[in-house]
Amino acid sequence: MERPEGIRVVLSRLKNEPVIANLGLATFDLFALGDRRSNLYTWGGMGMVSSIGLGVALAAPERKVIVMDGDGSLLMNLGSLATIARQQPPNLVHIVWDNQQWGETGGQPTHTSTGTDLAAVAKGAGIARVASVSSLKALEEAVDQAMAEDGPWFIVAKVEEKRRVPCPEVMIEENLVRFRNAFD
Amino acid sequence: MAPEDGPKIILESMKEAGINFVTSLPDFNLAKLIELVDGDPEIKHVALCREEEGIGLCTGAYMGGKTTAIIMQNGGFLNSCNGLTTTALNFNIPMLLMIYYAGDIGDEGFSTLGSVTEPVLSGLGIRYYVLRKMDEIKNTIKGATLLATDSRRPVAVLLTKNVLGTRR
Numbered sequence: 001m002e003r004p005e006g007i008r009v010v011l012s013r014l015k016n017e018p019v020i021a022n023l024g025l026a027t028f029d030l031f032a033l034g035d036r037r038s039n040l041y042t043w044g045g046m047g048m049v050s051s052i053g054l055g056v057a058l059a060a061p062e063r064k065v066i067v068m069d070g071d072g073s074l075l076m077n078l079g080s081l082a083t084i085a086r087q088q089p090p091n092l093v094h095i096v097w098d099n100q101q102w103g104e105t106g107g108q109p110t111h112t113s114t115g116t117d118l119a120a121v122a123k124g125a126g127i128a129r130v131a132s133v134s135s136l137k138a139l140e141e142a143v144d145q146a147m148a149e150d151g152p153w154f155i156v157a158k159v160e161e162k163r164r165v166p167c168p169e170v171m172i173e174e175n176l177v178r179f180r181n182a183f184d
Numbered sequence: 185m186a187p188e189d190g191p192k193i194i195l196e197s198m199k200e201a202g203i204n205f206v207t208s209l210p211d212f213n214l215a216k217l218i219e220l221v222d223g224d225p226e227i228k229h230v231a232l233c234r235e236e237e238g239i240g241l242c243t244g245a246y247m248g249g250k251t252t253a254i255i256m257q258n259g260g261f262l263n264s265c266n267g268l269t270t271t272a273l274n275f276n277i278p279m280l281l282m283i284y285y286a287g288d289i290g291d292e293g294f295s296t297l298g299s300v301t302e303p304v305l306s307g308l309g310i311r312y313y314v315l316r317k318m319d320e321i322k323n324t325i326k327g328a329t330l331l332a333t334d335s336r337r338p339v340a341v342l343l344t345k346n347v348l349g350t351r352r
Contacts, residue, residue: 044270048240048266055244079233180247
């Protein structure tokens, strides 16, 4: 599976739920596949997306909050998994598009390419509802279950990196205000 | 006002300032304050593994409508510099940074940390206020929170042992 196909699956199951995308490729793909009011694109703060998503999930417990992380970013903030486990937000759906590389900096292999198993790390951190998928069909099933049942959910989706879309022009301020207003 | 009442007055001031979401990592000198925050039903408290997480958490919670603070030691503030720069400052996120000032005058063992704290805050363009007097707690915390909200930036309050009740 490629990340855009996976993102399309997730988006097809959403109404107005907030989606917070990791900097770089997840943000580029999410924007290209369908900009929406409830999308937050993150820039510059590598590793922050899992923590930002937890903050949104705790502040808005009445709706599902979807985080689209990357393996490189999550490896930088593994402690966030333990913090998520300690808080147990039932509404958080944390998806990692694991391409096993630092995609935006030239495709250097990350530690998931040499055996680090992020699903096992999440389980060990104390997150019970964990799925690891590598086909679109398995992703569909995992996302359907995550949207229907309480979490926190952690889904690792193994993706192949084949094509890139260009970096979109997004005004950070405008995106932030729009995202924030989507909660009203 | 006795110094041992400091943590209670600090918490009251934070609540009067509207803060309802707090992230923290302990320091010995912050123990009482964090214990009070954790026990307060009006505040959502999140314990961190590393301080930079707290910058992300406060950012996300702000998106969901919360007024936020992070309680940490100045070593933890140094741990959060990238998140503060590329997320909080870059996205214009207000948050109150409640930083215990290790290595302050009269402290032992943290002089290097103490010596870089104010220059790094200045370098990041983060306005900061050092709290040394009990009778300045309320105005400083309420004023700093208002300034953070108004400027849509992090604002720091440096907490000394004088106001935390831990001066020997």
